[in-house]
Amino acid sequence: MSRTPRLSRIVGKGLIKSYGPTVALRGVSLTIELGKLLVIEGANGSGKSTLLGILGTVIKPTAGTVVYEPLGDDLLAVRAEIGWVSHETMAYPDLSGRKNVELAARLVGLDADEAWKRAATRFELGPFAERPVRTYSRGQRQRIALARALTHEPSLVLLDEPTTGLDKAGVSRLLAVVDEEVARGAAVVVVSHEPELFRERAGARLVLDRGRVVEAVTG
Template structure:
């Protein structure tokens, strides 16, 4: 059993809507090299949990810790990256320009390259196409390229498999496995079954 400080930890975390609990209290700790899969039916609070963890929603109780310290998202720019249903892309910019903007704001992971990230996610030849002209799957790939480029150790991925074909799903799994192998950690929500090349992820089950 590991005694290292978790990269991300939730303690007695709850969220209320109109004084009714959406989830919680829940406790979990996510350590370096660990993947955790958040499971639950529609309405169980998976997306809400992600937004609470990022600080986009205020928790009803409990706390969230980053490497043992309470945090707010604006205080940890570059250390935590969130990929949600809204992909955070500017439609009038190209994938290359979107990545350059993210890199300018949050830095670049050691050894990472903007051009290589776009090729790895399958956007070779589409680097300079305005995002608004890309398909839903290509837009998701452009957002995934940001994961490869930024130095964040904690990934919060809300339905990262949406709008992707089988090859795209395999790509997401490769990215997550490689991130964990580098000492990062990922919290992933998904409606469907997910397989990883590495060790099976821990399950965190939410109930509506």
């Protein structure tokens, strides 16, 4: 399978998010281009994960807008173009890795068996695929999470702290996947406590401090 991304770019304007008296984002604006990696940096509490949640359509901003060109406000169409790996991999623990990937494929209307074969080859899932996910190491869970998120070749790939708990080999594999997704033409957005791992690959960087953009670098 090889599909053309349906998004052309994503534009956020004046994004504000308040949780009661706590303001997580204070007027953040950004543009995300297809075929590039955006790295979002900042200390804990700077608003990185909130911004990622807004981009992923699971958090509604208090004010401001995100425009997913050219899909507009068609939320179902936008969500069909998003692949997300959160800090917690969110795989079903009592299902096998294979069943997790096949379920993700069916949910987006793909042939489960063909999707599994592609994922198993790309992410080297065969050695542990039939075991329940609850028995997996952090690195193995990450590989399943990536396989599920990328099954449908999304236009926008969101990665929240993707290197947490990975060994050197796991980090290398993750970086290779990021490179492959960018080369495919997807927009990849990474929030990481180890941004130096991604900077040389980044087409753009956004640095947040207490909910505000303090540095924006485009490449």
